[in-house]
């Protein structure tokens with residue numbers, strides 16, 4: 291064994307941080323990386339779609355020990371990349387011939403099915419000589435959680451497979467909503483502690499350690515999901531040649547997840563007028579609110595010295611935050627939309643409705659539904675917070 295691995299005196303704990311779109315994974319990670327337990331943690335951030343923003347928006351000060359995996363979801367299109375990243379990491383992040391990190395935290399995309407990821411982490415023969423799965427943490431948004439669990443199978447799996455559940459955004463709901471959601475989560479996952487984490491405030495020691503992740507203690511559903519992965523993996527071995535040829539023939543559409551959910555990134559070269567932006571988002575969510583699962587962006591706005599970070603999560607638009615400085619040289623407005631059945635042309639068409647400016651692509655018909663809900667304006671674009 292090489293010097294890098296022989297320097298290890300044990301297996302490196304890996305924690306998986308999952309949770310549905312916008313439920314507070316990055317906020318939690320951003321708070322966690324400041325804790326001493328994370329001083330030598332390798333952080334792997336997976337973002338769906340070909341443009342990642344989390345890398346720019348979070349974990350400032352921890353960039354050296356961060357791997358960004360964009361262009362697909364770890365649970366499906368780029369699962370092999372996770373294997374390769376983890377296998378190489380002890381060498382890639384070695385210092386003076388020794389593996390430097392003592393913990394790994396993997397932030398999944400909000401759409402990730404954790405079963406294939408956990409299966410990969412627990413069953414790969416190389417990985418099991420270097421790492422052990424330590425904990426699976428699922429963030430559940432107290433505002434949108436109940437509706438999300440009712441509609442999105444991924445969210446159910448994330449909460450059911452976790453061994454810690456973090457209830458986020460408890461500051462935005464009343465006690466009855468919180469109790470109802472807690473009861474739903476207890477039914478899904480009786481064993482996992484449910485911890486409140488307002489704005490990511492949670493003690494690192496509550497999330498890490500306490501024994502390796504043990505699927506045997508989970509519900510029958512969880513065991514079935516993991517077993518299904520084992521069978522799928524077995525079939526995959528036999529189908530590999532075919533699958534490989536197929537992937538080459540068609541390529542992966544890194545922006546898609548399932549038949550109709552896709553990520554679209556829109557960029558704007560020139561600073562945007564804040565009122566135009568606000569009108570656009572209001573119009574979009576009024577027309578197609580049900581289909582806009584997530585909006586995440588860094589904006590260059592007229593009249594603002596610094597960049598403005600915006601987050602829309604289903605019908606909640608969180609208060610925009612002004613950053614002191616741009617996280618990189620890129621000063622363009624970049625907005626990532628995760629939508630159901632809405633493509634770039636449809637998004638651009640709604641933008642064209644609020645601005646006289648021409649938009650780059652030819653517009654296409656937008657299927658306007660009556661009665662779309664407006665965003666709950668947690669933050670107007672004129673009410674900045676830092």
Ligand SMILES: Nc1nc2c(ncn2[C@@H]2O[C@H](COP(=O)(O)OP(=O)(O)OP(=O)(O)O)[C@@H](O)[C@H]2O)c(=O)[nH]1
Pocket residue numbers: 309310311312313314315316317318344399400429458459460461462487488489490584586600601603608609
């Ligand atoms: N009020 C409130 N807002 C929160 C809390 N936790 C997170 N948020 C806000 O929720 C929005 C989304 O949070 P993120 O941490 O980006 O969520 P995420 O799960 O990483 O999102 P994706 O990676 O897109 O799936 C941001 O505007 C956060 O500031 C909380 O406890 N209270």
